[in-house]
Amino acid sequence: MVEDEDQIRSALLKKALGYNADEVVEEYAFNEDGDLKLSKKKVTKKHYGPDIAAVKVLLERYYKTYEDKISAMNDEELYLERARLEKLLKGEEGGN
Numbered sequence: 001m002v003e004d005e006d007q008i009r010s011a012l013l014k015k016a017l018g019y020n021a022d023e024v025v026e027e028y029a030f031n032e033d034g035d036l037k038l039s040k041k042k043v044t045k046k047h048y049g050p051d052i053a054a055v056k057v058l059l060e061r062y063y064k065t066y067e068d069k070i071s072a073m074n075d076e077e078l079y080l081e082r083a084r085l086e087k088l089l090k091g092e093e094g095g096n
Contacts, residue, residue, distance in 0.1 A: 015054035020047050
């Protein structure tokens with residue numbers, strides 16, 4: 001399940017940022033023996049630009065603002081976050 005979620009996030013990110021891909025067109029023809037054989041192959045590099053819909057889904061689903069995260073926390077999570085931030089501040093003050 002987590003692996004699927006990672007694949008979805010990766011695909012959304014790729015589409016949101018835009019990507020390059022090779023487009024392959026192949027033509028086949030019958031040879032003298034009646035067997036099908038590749039006669040032409042054309043590879044074209046193609047650029048797909050950023051997709052605004054993918055950006056919107058990505059932001060809504062994966063990138064919440066800090067305020068959104070705080071408002072979604074219960075009392076215990078808020079207490080732990082406060083302790084983490086206090087510890088971080090004390091570590092910064094001691095380093096200066």
